Amino acid sequence: MSSGPPVPSADDLLVLLAVARTGRFTTAGDDLGVNHTTISRRIASLEKSLGGRVLAKAAGGWELTDLGRQALAAAERVEAAVQGLASDHSGDRLKGVVRLSATDGFSAYIAAPAGALIRRRHPDVSVEIVAVTRRASQQRSGLDIEIVVGKPEVHRAEAMWLADYTLGLYASRGYLAEHGEPETVHDLADHSLVYFVDSMLQVDELDLARRLTLSMRESVTATNVFVHVEATRAAAGIGLLPAFMADRHDDLVRVLPGKVEANLAYWLVTRPEGLRRPEVAAVIGALRETVDANRVSLGGGVARRSARAR
Known part of the structure; x- marks a missing residue:
């Protein structure tokens, strides 16, 4: 038989x-x-x-x-x-490890507080954060959640809009006292720019933002946005910085507000099998809560419907 x-x-x-x-x-x-x-x-x-x-x-x-x-x-x-x-x-407690990647600024000011929120609610869930500025991975990367700039084109994954944010020009008070403040976009040609290393920039939207300042020569460039902020504070030049980061520093002044700025968006990418994990869903919820609490500093924006990208 x-x-x-x-x-x-x-x-x-x-x-x-x-x-x-x-x-x-x-x-x-x-x-x-x-x-x-x-x-x-x-x-x-x-x-x-x-x-x-x-x-x-x-x-x-x-x-x-x-x-x-x-x-x-x-x-x-x-x-x-x-x-x-x-x-x-x-008692039906959530447990496990949730791995996410995000840009440096988002990692520090959104993902880290969201991780702390998760720990208070679910002590058996740990959150691993990889700070990196790149496109969404087209293949598996060992990550449960990816936060990227700009709407991603991904396959077999969910792409959800999280928040809009603004890039603007900032300079230190010391820099402006020494070099003068540009009054028009044409005046930017007389100043140096602090921004990403052009040859290493992998995100199209951040590359497009650089076109707002094509007349400016490069000063200090780096792959980390915190370096941009500190170089700008040290009077290395005028920085093209996220407003939610630069506005935290009283020694930085917004230059040409409303005339030179880029409105970008954070998107969350995860796979369907990840969404079915309660601990991943809980972290996504905490990220949304933290984003909502910081909506004004990020630059606001009207809520959008989530989109599925395949």
Whole structure:
């Protein structure tokens, strides 16, 4: 009598779930407390029981195959069942690690307070923040949430508008006392600009903002916006700075307000499987709350509908 096809192991399914969320064997292993070899062996066991590949190698890590996506749904049900048993004893507390990336300024003034808010509400959830200014990843990056500048073009992911913010020209009082304050856009040609390193700028919207100041020669340039702020405060030139960061400093003066400024937007990117994790959803909620609390300093903006990018 035939015993039927092999039944996938629940442990193997949970390993697939960890890899699907991070895109990497090593990161999944760290989350589960096992080594890379164990992850590889578990995936091989799952593929043998299912009779096909569940993962395919991609530029940014591992991507789910069609069979893998079917297995993922089963894995999520296994996880929900396990968490349901645990919640009977722990009061349904959220737990886990949520990884996000964001620009330097957003990381410091929005993501960090949102992380603190999460810790107060859910002590068993930890938030890892990677401060980086780049486009949204087209492949898995081991991140649950990405905050990027400008509406991203991504596949198999959710893209949601978070907030508008403003870039404006700022100068220190000392700089203006020595060099004079430009009264027209034409006067900017006599001044130096503090901004991103042009050859290393990866974000189109930030590159477009630079075109507002084409007549200005470069002074101190850097890949980190906090360097821009401090170089501007040190009178290195006129900085093209986020208003929500520059306005915190009384020694900085807005130059040509209303005449030279760029209105940009922060967008949140996450994958559907990430949204189904309660701890990821909680962090997104905390980010939205913190954004709303800082809406005026960010530059305001009328609420927009979330958009799905595929």
